[in-house]
Amino acid sequence: MAHLQLLNNSVLFKEAETSPASSEMETKLLVPFRNASTTLTTLSTALQTSEPRVRYLYQSDFDFLPESRTENVLVFSGTTMTPTQTELANAEFLQRVVEIPGVLRVLTTGGRTLPEQSIMVFVPALRTPIAHQVYDIEADIYRKYPDARFEVDVKDRRVLDTYARVK
Amino acid sequence: MSAPGFKNPNTQLHIDEARRNHRRHQQLLSQPTMLGWSVTFLFYSAVHLVKAHEIEASTLHGHTVSRNHRDRKDYIANNLSSIFNSYRDLEEESRLARYDLVVQPLADVQSLHDNEFTRIRNHMASLGYDW
Numbered sequence: 528m529a530h531l532q533l534l535n536n537s538v539l540f541k542e543a544e545t546s547p548a549s550s551e552m553e554t555k556l557l558v559p560f561r562n563a564s565t566t567l568t569t570l571s572t573a574l575q576t577s578e579p580r581v582r583y584l585y586q587s588d589f590d591f592l593p594e595s596r597t598e599n600v601l602v603f604s605g606t607t608m609t610p611t612q613t614e615l616a617n618a619e620f621l622q623r624v625v626e627i628p629g630v631l632r633v634l635t636t637g638g639r640t641l642p643e644q645s646i647m648v649f650v651p652a653l654r655t656p657i658a659h660q661v662y663d664i665e666a667d668i669y670r671k672y673p674d675a676r677f678e679v680d681v682k683d684r685r686v687l688d689t690y691a692r693v694k
Numbered sequence: 695m696s697a698p699g700f701k702n703p704n705t706q707l708h709i710d711e712a713r714r715n716h717r718r719h720q721q722l723l724s725q726p727t728m729l730g731w732s733v734t735f736l737f738y739s740a741v742h743l744v745k746a747h748e749i750e751a752s753t754l755h756g757h758t759v760s761r762n763h764r765d766r767k768d769y770i771a772n773n774l775s776s777i778f779n780s781y782r783d784l785e786e787e788s789r790l791a792r793y794d795l796v797v798q799p800l801a802d803v804q805s806l807h808d809n810e811f812t813r814i815r816n817h818m819a820s821l822g823y824d825w
Contacts, residue, residue, distance in 0.1 A: 653790070654783045654810065662779045669771035678764050681786050686794045 560633055564615070564622040571610050613642040616668050616675035623664045624648055629657040631684060632691055645678035647690060652683050702753040705746045705823075712742035713825035719807070729803050730791030736803075736811050737788035740781055743818040744770060750823075777817050780810040 637644035722732035790796040
């Protein structure tokens with residue numbers, strides 16, 4: 528499928544399986560946070576013009592992180608897709624925040640899909656240039672996606688063990 | 695001391711609450727077990743200064759006043775961007791104290807006041823929102 532070729536550089540792996548519920552073939556893509564926004568926009572653009580229509584539902588769930596991998600991923604599978612402001616905002620924030628040197632961890636919390644979730648970012652300490660780089664991106668996202676239900680918590684390393692599920 | 699001539703009478707109520715929360719913050723500094731709440735009062739002093747600005751702006755320009763913390767951050771990012779990082783520092787330090795029970799030494803709390811809070815207060819005062 529052409530749209531999958533577009534994504535070859537941004538996905539960690541993909542697998543196809545038959546859905547027990549619908550008997551339809553589903554393709555699952557694992558996408559690291561660092562490619563979240565690129566993948567979302569590429570996929571949605573490609574799928575709007577693809578024939579036959581192929582749709583993807585994505586979920587963001589840290590539990591899908593394979594044992595051998597060390598970075599957080601989004602899981603795209605199944606059906607949808609016209610991204611909402613919240614999806615676009617969350618995906619762009621994830622992609623940008625993991626590029627900040629010194630960020631310790633980024634987690635999504637809440638529902639199964641990105642628009643339902645809030646984001647938790649762990650930095651070595653608050654009130655530091657690293658934390659402020661996170662806030663700068665957060666403020667930029669607020670300005671760029673005014674209708675998004677976008678929510679970020681920034682925590683310091685002292686509480687990392689409280690929240691992070693280490694695989 | 696507040697700027698005269700607010701269009702909305704509720705604006706002054708929020709400035710008054712900002713002042714009271716600042717006083718509560720100061721009162722708790724002498725109680726080592728209450729420093730976390732001292733930080734929270736400091737944060738809420740900032741919240742009410744921002745809210746005063748927002749209420750006045752909504753009266754003048756007709757936009758909706760934010761109903762929660764998320765919307766208030768959106769408002770700050772778009773209208774008071776120079777204090778966004780300081781506001782977020784205060785908010786996250788307050789959350790650390792309340793929800794994660796992180797103990798904040800007196801020196802850190804005073805630094806939070808003298809830097810982040812003072813930056814917010816000075817900026818809001820320059821716009822006419824102060825006590």
